[in-house]
Amino acid sequence: MTDKDFDNDEVRPDDEGSETNVSDPASQEDELTVDDILGAAQTDEAIVGDDAVDLPPEAAGYLADLKRLTAEYANYRRRTEEQRQVEIERAKGAAATSLVPVLDDLDRAQKHGDLIDGTPFAAIAEKVRAVAERLGVTAYGAAGETFDPQQHEAIFQVPTPGTTESTILEVVEVGYRLGAIELRPAKVVVAVPGE
Numbered sequence: 001m002t003d004k005d006f007d008n009d010e011v012r013p014d015d016e017g018s019e020t021n022v023s024d025p026a027s028q029e030d031e032l033t034v035d036d037i038l039g040a041a042q043t044d045e046a047i048v049g050d051d052a053v054d055l056p057p058e059a060a061g062y063l064a065d066l067k068r069l070t071a072e073y074a075n076y077r078r079r080t081e082e083q084r085q086v087e088i089e090r091a092k093g094a095a096a097t098s099l100v101p102v103l104d105d106l107d108r109a110q111k112h113g114d115l116i117d118g119t120p121f122a123a124i125a126e127k128v129r130a131v132a133e134r135l136g137v138t139a140y141g142a143a144g145e146t147f148d149p150q151q152h153e154a155i156f157q158v159p160t161p162g163t164t165e166s167t168i169l170e171v172v173e174v175g176y177r178l179g180a181i182e183l184r185p186a187k188v189v190v191a192v193p194g195e
Contacts, residue, residue: 093178096136096178097183099131100184103139103174106128137176138178139175139176140176140186141168141171144167146166146168147166147188151175151182151185151186152168152175152185152188153187153188154188154189157190158190158192159192160193162194163191163193166191166192168188169190171187171189172188172189173186174186175187
């Protein structure tokens with residue numbers, strides 16, 4: 001193509017990049033998504049330029065640079081978003097880990113009868129537990145559950161006649177999770193099958 005061809009605004013139906021070919025649904029194989037486009041391998045033909053437009057070498061280089069920069073920016077945005085999610089989880093985990101000893105103290109106070117309804121101490125305890133719940137902290141480990149060494153830490157085993165599988169007899173310290181992250185395993189006394 002020459003510079004005269006660029007001055008001509010007329011669209012001819014036999015051009016490769018004409019609207020008739022682009023808008024024809026039969027000519028489009030599958031609709032591409034942004035992930036398909038960004039995940040596609042970069043070929044030498046794609047770097048040089050479009051087949052539909054014959055560009056001068058300098059313009060083709062600029063177009064290739066623009067395409068490369070656009071792809072780099074899309075990758076940067078994706079990596080930044082993934083890193084942001086990791087940092088959010090890390091911050092939640094740090095806050096939740098520091099709450100675990102406080103939750104332990106509240107459980108002990110409740111077992112000893114120090115948390116009486118209507119007292120200021122009971123109100124504060126409920127607020128702290130609500131904060132932990134909003135962060136996504138969940139407690140696990142209860143007497144009668146099946147013992148799982150991946151989730152529970154056995155501190156003592158008691159041979160018990162009539163027991164067919166290892167079960168939790170007593171919970172010494174409740175375990176805590178934040179989503180799939182284990183903040184602390186439950187420390188338990190395990191009833192094992194007697195001999």
